[in-house]
Amino acid sequence: MCSIIPSVLEALTTVHRQHNAFSFKAFARDDEVMAGIAKAVKEKPVVLFMKGTPEMPQCGFSRASVQILGMQGVDPAKFAAFNVLEDQELRQGIKKFSDWPTIPQLYVDGEFVGGCDILMSMHQDGSLAKLLAEKKVVVEA
Amino acid sequence: ATEPEPPDYLSEGERDIFDKIKAGLSPETLEVQDISGGCGSMYAIDIASPRFHGLSVIKQHRLVNEVLGEDIKKWHGVQLRTRA
Numbered sequence: 061m062c063s064i065i066p067s068v069l070e071a072l073t074t075v076h077r078q079h080n081a082f083s084f085k086a087f088a089r090d091d092e093v094m095a096g097i098a099k100a101v102k103e104k105p106v107v108l109f110m111k112g113t114p115e116m117p118q119c120g121f122s123r124a125s126v127q128i129l130g131m132q133g134v135d136p137a138k139f140a141a142f143n144v145l146e147d148q149e150l151r152q153g154i155k156k157f158s159d160w161p162t163i164p165q166l167y168v169d170g171e172f173v174g175g176c177d178i179l180m181s182m183h184q185d186g187s188l189a190k191l192l193a194e195k196k197v198v199v200e201a
Numbered sequence: 202a203t204e205p206e207p208p209d210y211l212s213e214g215e216r217d218i219f220d221k222i223k224a225g226l227s228p229e230t231l232e233v234q235d236i237s238g239g240c241g242s243m244y245a246i247d248i249a250s251p252r253f254h255g256l257s258v259i260k261q262h263r264l265v266n267e268v269l270g271e272d273i274k275k276w277h278g279v280q281l282r283t284r285a
Binding site: 119121159160161162172173174175177178181182 | 258259262263266270273274278279280281282
């Protein structure tokens, strides 16, 4: 299994900067926010809702999640991150949308996978590597 | 099987969570720990329960969310470990 690929982690942060221009603040109504999130979770095959950015996470759990994705060799071109701290509508909306009370939240192929605890356990037991390989979202070795 | 008893050293917050999980999930083993330095804003919870048998990890966590949902919303975070 590969160790952290620094360039992958670096590249993940570059991708992020292109993405967080999208703001949920423009939506006045709840259903518009939900519709916006429904789109966001499909933005890329791997979407992480986190506190802070991949380059500067604002929470240990968010940091750990980004590191795990980096270690798994997720293709930066297939990755998007949304910073919930920049956007209160998103921060509340994603918890409602996923029916999950905490951040970070990982979506793969538009489907909710879990938060940091689940990511860590999947990372350790090999099921995360399997999922990411199946969805073809990792950088070719 | 014997039910887990809450240790004496649990804080009020920890005890409250312990009792809710014991009542709601029939655990075989259960550990609750305040990991926010005593502020009651983050907990590490370890649960082994036959109710989790056959469920994916995420479904197991959702069961815990059902029991502790309102509390978790108030916390900064939670560390959940569950197994059947």
